[in-house]
Amino acid sequence: MPELPEVETVRRSLATRLPGRRIEALDIQQPQLRNLLQPAALRRQLVGTQVVRVARRAKYLLLHLSSADVLVLHLGMSGRLALVAAATALEPHTHARIHLDDGMELRFRDPRRFGMLFVVSQEQLERHPRFVHLGPEPLTAAFTPLYLQQRARGLKRPVKNFLMDAGVVVGVGNIYASEALYRARVHPATPARRLTLQRWQRVHAAVRATLRHALRAGGTTLRDFRAADGRAGEFRVRLAVYGREGEACRRCSRVLRRAVQSGRSTFYCPGCQR
DNA sequence: CGGGCGGCCTGGAGGC
């Protein structure tokens, strides 16, 4: 589900509400997510701590705690976080409930259970196996056209797969990889090593613009996605290629196509993207 | 070692 704009949207919706709240209790209904939750250990680490701030790295949400630990949450494909009154009826696939000191509850739901939840010390976070290999954030100065060109040196994998590799750049998933390449007018199957610096400049700018616009719209809701306050994202109507196979390109009117790359759908315009 | 692929899960859509 959620790529950078969606995770960042969730972060923002939590950042106005969570800091200062104390965790009073934790209920685990279903410990088997992507990682196996250890209810007793989690309770020991979380209960009694205060949320200090809500951050994000790649597609991970980071709840920094007063204990100098970090509660790390990943939404996988279908995960949702909701901040609701404790009396709210329990919805299906609610795996974890974090009870707060103001009568609210942070609920983690995830039908497909590809999501993750774990605690790591702030100090160890960057060295954690899930974090240590991560590339730069696309909206920071570390992400440049030259960086892309250098990382692509010698790689014959398609540029779309390259952009979706979190070791190259984080936060770009299947929707925004297609959208950004359309915006950059680069064919998704182009071997990464074939792109000139000039084209990397276009790709770089397109990745950033696409993510920024999606962020401004509160992300893309295809089906599941909601911010923590329940709001859906509005970017779906602005998608230029994703999910629009068979429809007309808005730029050149050619029929948009779908292809499969490494088992994932890619959408592109055969006229605009060479 | 780069990189494609299957597997992890459930549910929705569409075909018959």
Add this chain to the structure above:
DNA sequence: TGCCTCCAGGCCGCCC
């Protein structure tokens, strides 16, 4: 209505 297949926004381990 039911049953089947395919597909889905992520990530990792296996294998060539």
